[in-house]
Amino acid sequence: MSTFHLKINGQARSVEAGPDTPLLWILRDALKLPGTKYGCGVGQCGACTVHVAGSPARACLLPVAAVGGMEVTTIEGLDAEGRHPLQLAWCELDVPQCGYCQPGQLMTAAALLRNTPAPTESDIDEAMAGNLCRCGTYLRIRAGIKRAVELAAPKSPERA
Amino acid sequence: MAAKIDRRSFLKISSMAGGGLLLGLCSRSGAVALAADTPVTPTALRNAAGEFIPNLFIRIAPGGQVTLISKQPEIGQGVKTSLPMILAEELEVDWKDVTVEQADLDPALGGQAAGGSTATPRNYEKFRVLGATARTMLVSAAAATWGVAESACEAVLGSVVHRPSGRRLGYGELVGAASLLPVPDTATVRLKDPATFKLLGTRVGGVDNAAIVTGRPLFGLDVDLPGMLYAAYTRCPVFGGKVTGANLDEVRKLPGVRAAFVVEGGAEVTTLTEGVAIVADSTWAAFSARKTLKVTWEEGPAAAQSWNTFADQARKEATVAATGAKVLRSDGDEEAAFAAGARRIAAEYRYPFLGHATLEPQNCTAHWRGDRLEIWAPTQNSGMGRALAAKAVGLPIENIRVHIRRSGGGFGRRLGNDYLVEVAVIAKRFDVPVKLTWSREDDMQHDHFRAGGLHFLRAALDEQGRVIAWRNRFFSFGYGGKPADGAELGPDEFPARWVPNCRIEQTIFDTGFPMGSWRAPGANVFAWVIQGFVDELAHAAGRDPVEFRLGLLGDGDVKASTVDKKPDYSVARMRTLLRFVAEKAAWTGKALPRGRGRGVAFHFSYLGYCAQVVDVTVSRDGGLKVDRVVVACDVGAQIVNLSGAENQVQGSVNDGLSALLGQEIDIVNGRVPQGNFHEYPLLRMPDAPRKIEVHFLRTDFPTTGLGEPALPPLAPAVCNAIFAATGHRVRRWPLSRTNLQWS
Numbered sequence: 001m002s003t004f005h006l007k008i009n010g011q012a013r014s015v016e017a018g019p020d021t022p023l024l025w026i027l028r029d030a031l032k033l034p035g036t037k038y039g040c041g042v043g044q045c046g047a048c049t050v051h052v053a054g055s056p057a058r059a060c061l062l063p064v065a066a067v068g069g070m071e072v073t074t075i076e077g078l079d080a081e082g083r084h085p086l087q088l089a090w091c092e093l094d095v096p097q098c099g100y101c102q103p104g105q106l107m108t109a110a111a112l113l114r115n116t117p118a119p120t121e122s123d124i125d126e127a128m129a130g131n132l133c134r135c136g137t138y139l140r141i142r143a144g145i146k147r148a149v150e151l152a153a154p155k156s157p158e159r160a
Numbered sequence: 161m162a163a164k165i166d167r168r169s170f171l172k173i174s175s176m177a178g179g180g181l182l183l184g185l186c187s188r189s190g191a192v193a194l195a196a197d198t199p200v201t202p203t204a205l206r207n208a209a210g211e212f213i214p215n216l217f218i219r220i221a222p223g224g225q226v227t228l229i230s231k232q233p234e235i236g237q238g239v240k241t242s243l244p245m246i247l248a249e250e251l252e253v254d255w256k257d258v259t260v261e262q263a264d265l266d267p268a269l270g271g272q273a274a275g276g277s278t279a280t281p282r283n284y285e286k287f288r289v290l291g292a293t294a295r296t297m298l299v300s301a302a303a304a305t306w307g308v309a310e311s312a313c314e315a316v317l318g319s320v321v322h323r324p325s326g327r328r329l330g331y332g333e334l335v336g337a338a339s340l341l342p343v344p345d346t347a348t349v350r351l352k353d354p355a356t357f358k359l360l361g362t363r364v365g366g367v368d369n370a371a372i373v374t375g376r377p378l379f380g381l382d383v384d385l386p387g388m389l390y391a392a393y394t395r396c397p398v399f400g401g402k403v404t405g406a407n408l409d410e411v412r413k414l415p416g417v418r419a420a421f422v423v424e425g426g427a428e429v430t431t432l433t434e435g436v437a438i439v440a441d442s443t444w445a446a447f448s449a450r451k452t453l454k455v456t457w458e459e460g461p462a463a464a465q466s467w468n469t470f471a472d473q474a475r476k477e478a479t480v481a482a483t484g485a486k487v488l489r490s491d492g493d494e495e496a497a498f499a500a501g502a503r504r505i506a507a508e509y510r511y512p513f514l515g516h517a518t519l520e521p522q523n524c525t526a527h528w529r530g531d532r533l534e535i536w537a538p539t540q541n542s543g544m545g546r547a548l549a550a551k552a553v554g555l556p557i558e559n560i561r562v563h564i565r566r567s568g569g570g571f572g573r574r575l576g577n578d579y580l581v582e583v584a585v586i587a588k589r590f591d592v593p594v595k596l597t598w599s600r601e602d603d604m605q606h607d608h609f610r611a612g613g614l615h616f617l618r619a620a621l622d623e624q625g626r627v628i629a630w631r632n633r634f635f636s637f638g639y640g641g642k643p644a645d646g647a648e649l650g651p652d653e654f655p656a657r658w659v660p661n662c663r664i665e666q667t668i669f670d671t672g673f674p675m676g677s678w679r680a681p682g683a684n685v686f687a688w689v690i691q692g693f694v695d696e697l698a699h700a701a702g703r704d705p706v707e708f709r710l711g712l713l714g715d716g717d718v719k720a721s722t723v724d725k726k727p728d729y730s731v732a733r734m735r736t737l738l739r740f741v742a743e744k745a746a747w748t749g750k751a752l753p754r755g756r757g758r759g760v761a762f763h764f765s766y767l768g769y770c771a772q773v774v775d776v777t778v779s780r781d782g783g784l785k786v787d788r789v790v791v792a793c794d795v796g797a798q799i800v801n802l803s804g805a806e807n808q809v810q811g812s813v814n815d816g817l818s819a820l821l822g823q824e825i826d827i828v829n830g831r832v833p834q835g836n837f838h839e840y841p842l843l844r845m846p847d848a849p850r851k852i853e854v855h856f857l858r859t860d861f862p863t864t865g866l867g868e869p870a871l872p873p874l875a876p877a878v879c880n881a882i883f884a885a886t887g888h889r890v891r892r893w894p895l896s897r898t899n900l901q902w903s
Binding site for chain 1: 363365369370444447812838
């Protein structure tokens with residue numbers, strides 16, 4: 001067991017853990033941030049997607065020792081008020097069914113929009129291909145991304 | 161001073177007040193935490209928080225806030241939004257004033273299982289009455305307050321208005337007066353004219369959406385309790401295997417591990433599987449300790465059973481009149497009619513076992529408190545879970561409380577409660593809560609699988625292309641000769657009752673494989689087989705697939721069920737729907753350029769009628785693209801939540817396609833080789849159809865559910881489209897087993 005000093009959603013957090021403990025379980029069990037989901041443990045489903053130093057990462061594959069002082073953003077920290085354009089679009093279009101995959105979908109989509117504020121269909125396909133939705137809400141996820149682009153465009157494109 | 165009354169006297173008062181226990185028109189006792197300083201004396205219809213509680217499902221606060229209770233488990237089917245919408249419509253409240261609360265397991269609420277698309281048909285009319293009853297009482301209260309005739313008053317979005325004077329009282333202002341009224345006889349309560357509905361049929365977002373998109377805890381796996389420990393459970397890779405030894409002492413010394421012990425299995429493979437529990441300080445500590453755990457197993461009889469061996473046996477038996485077969489139906493003389501046919505067609509259809517792969521793996525949390533047990537469960541059937549847990553831990557069911565958590569997908573998997581029973585037994589050894597988490601591999605290899613099956617079909621057409629003979633020799637799996645859930649082919653399965661000479665035989669192989677319901681059980685495979693073979697007949701007859709199906713359905717109105725408690729088949733509804741979908745898809749019957757094809761299929765299941773037209777493109781090298789799916793559903797008079805309904809239909813299409821494309825659980829020597837999503841592919845966004853058009857045909861029939869009926873026609877419609885595009889007839893599931901190349 002070692003002590004790790006992490007930066008999670010803008011806050012300094014310290015945890016005692018074995019160095020190989022995946023960030024996923026640090027977030028869920030130690031830091032009580034359950035928005036990041038466990039789906040497969042092998043980077044196949046994307047339910048555990050978080051941002052590490054601004055890039056999407058699979059928290060189930062990332063040992064806590066490898067995180068260091070890099071800024072980690074989880075679904076809980078995507079937007080301080082929960083009003084990221086994607087979150088607004090997801091509610092407006094009623095995207096979720098069971099909802100379990102949606103935090104991961106949102107985090108992947110948020111990373112896409114940050115780098116590509118006006119994605120093409122194939123940009124969306126490429127970015128989202130690693131996130132499974134067992135309920136099959138893909139049409140609405142696609143529509144939600146497009147709607148978020150619209151919501152973000154007039155006022156604060158940099159937020160996306 | 162708040163007076164506390166216990167549940168028994170409460171029920172007595174409320175049943176005296178209104179009767180109607182059957183409708184849930186009795187008030188819940190401890191429904192609300194009784195605040196000691198609340199200056200309200202609770203009455204039969206008012207709790208200490210001052211809320212008006214006309215029945216178990218509605219609470220109205222003095223401030224006008226409305227709380228509606230969702231009794232069914234939310235598994236992604238949208239029921240936590242749709243059923244309360246029915247209450248809200250008849251109650252005549254503004255949806256934005258409504259908060260929905262998930263109920264615990266409570267027999268007073270009536271059935272709480274999620275399965276068979278039953279929530280809507282079983283509750284639609286009942287919930288209308290519950291909402292209308294409360295509205296009626298609020299109107300009566302206002303009329304009495306003003307001293308005017310009730311007929312001069314009307315409810316308008318959370319208020320009662322006296323039309324002649326324009327006076328208005330909010331529901332919140334009426335809670336005191338309303339709670340002193342007797343609950344009216346339900347027979348006297350006037351329901352709204354559906355033409356005046358304001359909420360039903362509109363698009364309403366899921367009530368948990370805001371929590372979902374911000375990652376707030378909702379699901380079973382998100383349960384977090386003070387002092388909680390974390391469990392992992394290792395089962396024998398072979399179904400039903402027993403532990404003969406394990407290095408428990410070594411495991412107990414591992415970091416974070418609190419305990420490691422053997423749990424004895426139960427008699428049924430779907431209830432409690434024998435294994436080794438590891439309980440630790442964190443999920444990861446428990447998971448990691450499994451890498452050190454070494455168990456020796458006595459594998460048992462299932463180790464000699466493989467899906468392929470059974471399939472080979474079925475193929476042998478199918479060539480003869482199998483002695484073990486049960487004849488489910490024998491109309492006319494199939495043998496003679498087949499022999500006399502102008503065209504004779506035979507085919508073998510085969511589908512594998514399937515897993516559910518809910519994205520949230522199975523999990524459950526339990527807290528043993530001496531003579532009581534508290535459980536937090538993502539389950540589709542908490543009542544059954546409680547009964548099984550009670551038996552396993554030796555408690556009366558009254559001593560077990562189950563909190564129903566949102567499920568990260570259900571699809572039938574969580575009708576089984578094996579994970580709930582496991583954690584109940586594990587938690588009994590601790591005085592703190594224990595959360596059990598299955599790994600993805602646990603989940604895939606110890607699912608309650610959709611049973612695989614084989615159908616050996618033959619049919620004959622007469623000179624005019626009419627089906628005069630039909631025989632289905634069906635082989636599947638079960639226990640003690642009884643088919644597993646979803647492996648029961650009924651004697652009425654289409655086109656039985658239409659074809660004059662019809663024979664259906666069923667052979668059930670006994671296995672030790674855990675099997676269970678998979679979304680649209682039975683229908684999800686029978687539709688694929690039958691609508692595929694019907695397509696073969698249409699082709700053999702040289703007829704357009706839609707026209708041929710219309711001819712087969714014929715002119716009748718209803719085919720009565722020959723099975724107890726099974727619904728009749730409305731031929732008229734299906735005929736109309738098939739024409740409707742053909743029109744919406746602009747079906748012309750004309751062949752498309754090679755490599756492009758269009759297929760049609762229909763199926764009646766779970767009280768819903770559904771027909772689909774699918775357009776595909778198949779590249780020369782066999783790459784499949786589903787270009788468009790047009791879906792038509794007749795689920796009766798009223799779509800409850802248009803947004804949720806469309807989501808269910810589009811999800812059913814993607815689910816059906818996902819399963820068809822590449823999913824297969826291969827059971828070899830009693831164990832499952834597939835372990836994670838790289839070996840059991842789920843549909844991904846680039847492969848999902850970009851166009852899924854959903855059309856609801858409104859009819860005068862009762863409103864029914866949509867969790868399942870839109871799934872079964874997808875797979876056959878896709879395969880029929882592939883045939884139209886390439887000439888390849890797909891008779892084996894998954895599609896990845898058929899080479900679709902063409903030249």
